[in-house]
Amino acid sequence: MAEREVDRSVSQTVKAQLALRDQILSGALRPGERISELQAVETTGASRTPVRMALVRLEEEGLLEAIPSGGFMVKAFSERDISDSIELRGTLEGLAARFAAERGVSARELEPLKECLAAIDDLLRQVPNSVDAFSSYVTLNARFHALLTELSRSPPLIRQIDRASALPFASPSGFVMAQSALPEAQQILIIGQEHHRVVIDAIENREGARAEAIMREHARLAVRNLRLALRNRTHLDLLPALALIKTATN
Amino acid sequence: MAEREVDRSVSQTVKAQLALRDQILSGALRPGERISELQAVETTGASRTPVRMALVRLEEEGLLEAIPSGGFMVKAFSERDISDSIELRGTLEGLAARFAAERGVSARELEPLKECLAAIDDLLRQVPNSVDAFSSYVTLNARFHALLTELSRSPPLIRQIDRASALPFASPSGFVMAQSALPEAQQILIIGQEHHRVVIDAIENREGARAEAIMREHARLAVRNLRLALRNRTHLDLLPALALIKTATN
DNA sequence: CCCTCAACTATTGTATACATAACGTATTCA
DNA sequence: TGAATACGTTATGTATACAATAGTTGAGGG
Numbered sequence: 001m002a003e004r005e006v007d008r009s010v011s012q013t014v015k016a017q018l019a020l021r022d023q024i025l026s027g028a029l030r031p032g033e034r035i036s037e038l039q040a041v042e043t044t045g046a047s048r049t050p051v052r053m054a055l056v057r058l059e060e061e062g063l064l065e066a067i068p069s070g071g072f073m074v075k076a077f078s079e080r081d082i083s084d085s086i087e088l089r090g091t092l093e094g095l096a097a098r099f100a101a102e103r104g105v106s107a108r109e110l111e112p113l114k115e116c117l118a119a120i121d122d123l124l125r126q127v128p129n130s131v132d133a134f135s136s137y138v139t140l141n142a143r144f145h146a147l148l149t150e151l152s153r154s155p156p157l158i159r160q161i162d163r164a165s166a167l168p169f170a171s172p173s174g175f176v177m178a179q180s181a182l183p184e185a186q187q188i189l190i191i192g193q194e195h196h197r198v199v200i201d202a203i204e205n206r207e208g209a210r211a212e213a214i215m216r217e218h219a220r221l222a223v224r225n226l227r228l229a230l231r232n233r234t235h236l237d238l239l240p241a242l243a244l245i246k247t248a249t250n
Numbered sequence: 251m252a253e254r255e256v257d258r259s260v261s262q263t264v265k266a267q268l269a270l271r272d273q274i275l276s277g278a279l280r281p282g283e284r285i286s287e288l289q290a291v292e293t294t295g296a297s298r299t300p301v302r303m304a305l306v307r308l309e310e311e312g313l314l315e316a317i318p319s320g321g322f323m324v325k326a327f328s329e330r331d332i333s334d335s336i337e338l339r340g341t342l343e344g345l346a347a348r349f350a351a352e353r354g355v356s357a358r359e360l361e362p363l364k365e366c367l368a369a370i371d372d373l374l375r376q377v378p379n380s381v382d383a384f385s386s387y388v389t390l391n392a393r394f395h396a397l398l399t400e401l402s403r404s405p406p407l408i409r410q411i412d413r414a415s416a417l418p419f420a421s422p423s424g425f426v427m428a429q430s431a432l433p434e435a436q437q438i439l440i441i442g443q444e445h446h447r448v449v450i451d452a453i454e455n456r457e458g459a460r461a462e463a464i465m466r467e468h469a470r471l472a473v474r475n476l477r478l479a480l481r482n483r484t485h486l487d488l489l490p491a492l493a494l495i496k497t498a499t500n
Numbered sequence: 501c502c503c504t505c506a507a508c509t510a511t512t513g514t515a516t517a518c519a520t521a522a523c524g525t526a527t528t529c530a
Numbered sequence: 531t532g533a534a535t536a537c538g539t540t541a542t543g544t545a546t547a548c549a550a551t552a553g554t555t556g557a558g559g560g
Contacts (some may be wrong), residue, residue, distance in 0.1 A: 012514065037542070047515045049299070052543090057305055060310035062409070069522065070542050084349075084404045091345050095338065154334045156417075159312070164410060262544065287512070297545045302513090319552060320512050 012046040017054035019044040024063050024074055025168055031076035034067065061166045077169075079230060085170035085225045090219020092161045093145065096152035097211035101203045105151055113151070113200055116144045120193055124186075137189065144196055145172040148215075151203065169226075188225055192218065262300035265467040269306055273325055275418055281326035284317065311416045327419075329480060333473045335420035340469020342411045343399065347461035350401035353454045359401065365449055366394045370373050370443055374436075387439065394446055395422040398465075401453065419476075438475055442468065 018041060023029045040051045055072050058064045077085075077090040120140050123133055149161050165171040195218040202211035270290060273279045290301045293498040305322050308314045314356040327335075370390050373383055399411050415421040452461035 038540090047518085048542095049514055052514095053306055054304070056306050059308065060307065062406075080404070081406050085406045088342075088345065088407055088410060092338075093340060095341050099334075154330070155337055156312075156331050156335045156420075160338060160410070160414060163413065167406075170406075286510095288510090298512095299544055299546090303543095 001056050010090075012050035012219060013053045015060050015241045016040070016044040016046040017057055020051075020054055021061075021063065024058075031074050034071055034073045035064065037071070038210065060082065062161075063167070077167075079227075082169050083226060085164065085167050086219050086223050087216075089161065089164045090216050090222070092157065092164055093149065093219070093227065094212035094215040096149050096154070096157055096161060097199050097203060097215045100148070100151035101152055101208040101211040103153065104206065105203055109151065109199065110204065112228050113144065113147050116140055116147060117193075117196055120144070120196070124189060124193060132169075142172050148199065184228075188221070191221060195221070207229040256414060261304045262296040263307075266290070266294040266301045267304035270301075270304055270308060271311075271313065274308075279324050281324050284321055284323045285314065287321070311413075313417070329415075329477075330402070332419050333476060335414065335417050336473050336476065337466075339411065339414045339420050340466045340472070341435040342407065342414055343395065343469070344462035344465040346399050346404070346407055346411060347449050347453060347465045348458040349404055349407065350398070351456050351458040351461040352454065354405065355401055355453055360450065360454065363394065363401070366390055366397060367395035367443075367446055367450065372445070374443060376424050384435075392422050392441075398449065412491050434478075438471070441471060445471070 020029075022034075023043065029035060035056070037048055040055070041048055044054075046052060046054075049131055055064060059066055059072055063075060065075045067073055084169065120137065123136055123140065126133070145165075149158050152158065195214050198214045199211050199218075202208075202214060261363045270279075270285075273293065279285060285305065287298060287301055287305070290305070291298055294301060294304075296304075305314060309322055311315055313324045313325055317323055370387065373386055373390065376383070395415075399408050402408065445464055449461050449468075452458075452464060
């Protein structure tokens with residue numbers, strides 16, 4: 001039974017980590033469920049060592065929780081955990097925006113941000129509600145947030161923001177997906193885009209406090225919309241990222 | 251050569267993690283230095299598997315950095331990395347204080363905070379500058395910050411604060427140690443204690459913005475003092491937590 | 501004398517075997 | 531009939547062997 005095709009291009013550890021993360025986010029592994037190492041070995045195709053490494057990393061990432069008696073289980077999140085995570089990310093992004101504004105950013109560095117902004121403008125003008133448009137928006141939005149984070153030029157802060165965004169529902173893309181389930185989606189995206197515009201303006205003019213405030217507001221908008229989306233349960237099956245909510249979905 | 255005495259009371263992974271962390275923070279492993287797994291096996295007494303698990307955890311903790319070609323090296327930090335990390339923690343603690351204020355905290359829950367506050371008051375009144383007093387202060391201060399963090403009742407936020415404090419120089423204790431090297435140490439501690447007093451007051455009166463602002467200021471005080479301490483290089487050998495600074499100490 | 505290529509060594513990534521602890525089940529005794 | 535204990539099975543923690551890659555050193559040619 002040596003039909004084990006090993007993909008040498010990427011480490012087994014990374015492969016296992018990606019596979020397990022997919023299983024968790026897709027809901028194949030339910031919140032609270034104990035993860036069997038052997039089963040993970042079966043499904044990922046990696047052996048126990050890389051699987052264990054992946055499990056440790058996913059624990060640190062916040063998707064898994066260590067069980068005292070040994071092993072790991074899929075972490076379960078309350079609705080408040082999720083909104084707190086979003087606000088947390090907004091606070092960190094606010095700090096990043098402030099750092100960018102206070103420390104100064106050259107026109108050259110702002111260029112990609114502005115391009116991204118323009119691309120989103122185009123998108124919002126073109127197709128109102130198509131699935132493709134949303135998918136493009138998610139990509140561009142994530143790019144905008146990543147670029148903004150980079151502008152802080154603070155590796156520790158960038159690192160923390162990445163960690164805070166690791167939880168899918170806390171990531172910019174996550175909340176956009178939640179918003180997309182709402183009837184007012186188009187309006188919401190336009191308001192979000194206005195926030196993007198303002199934060200660039202504030203950074204350009206070195207208004208640190210303003211830049212910080214608008215990013216916080218940006219996250220609060222996301223929280224509000226998430227609450228709305230959770231009330232409108234109809235489209236929620238479109239949101240695999242929310243598979244981690246414990247009581248809310250049961 | 252089976253004289254390997256295994257301590258079954260605590261897992262080999264944890265043992266290795268603690269041992270390696272000690273080696274890093276004590277400066278036995280210098281910043282930028284590649285960590286040899288085999289050498290780590292020798293010094294920690296654990297075998298390669300738990301050592302590797304410990305290395306992954308320490309990487310996630312921020313003390314190590316993965317080398318693209320494989321293995322890990324001790325992370326090196328710039329002076330700005332450190333001040334950013336402190337400000338980052340302050341921002342998160344500010345959010346925690348605001349959550350506590352906005353969500354309301356019972357008198358019963360504030361009790362331990364107040365006791366801690368009183369204990370620090372006593373300490374500041376008693377012995378001005380003894381080493382024991384500082385060590386007690388470090389403990390009490392860490393306790394105060396931990397209790398405050400808990401008041402937010404937000405597991406995701408608590409988790410993030412813990413992670414931000416994992417870097418020793420970013421932890422409350424770390425900056426107190428830095429301060430203790432300064433001649434103005436006593437004054438600084440008194441001001442810090444005033445911050446503690448104000449944040450409790452703000453939380454009691456449900457003044458979220460004020461609670462948040464004071465915790466941020468608290469961290470900025472720490473940043474300022476760290477800068478001072480770094481100029482006063484005389485006592486810096488007392489600060490093993492700063493062994494991670496790269497250019498500053500070389 | 502320097503640069504390049506090749507071989508070797510050392511170290512990491514992976515796989516698996518072994519031991520130990522925990523959980524479930526069945527049987528027995530009260 | 532119920533509860534408790536013992537045994538068995540299964541899963542995790544640990545150790546180690548093997549394989550592959552990267553880094554280093556030496557030798558030969560330009």
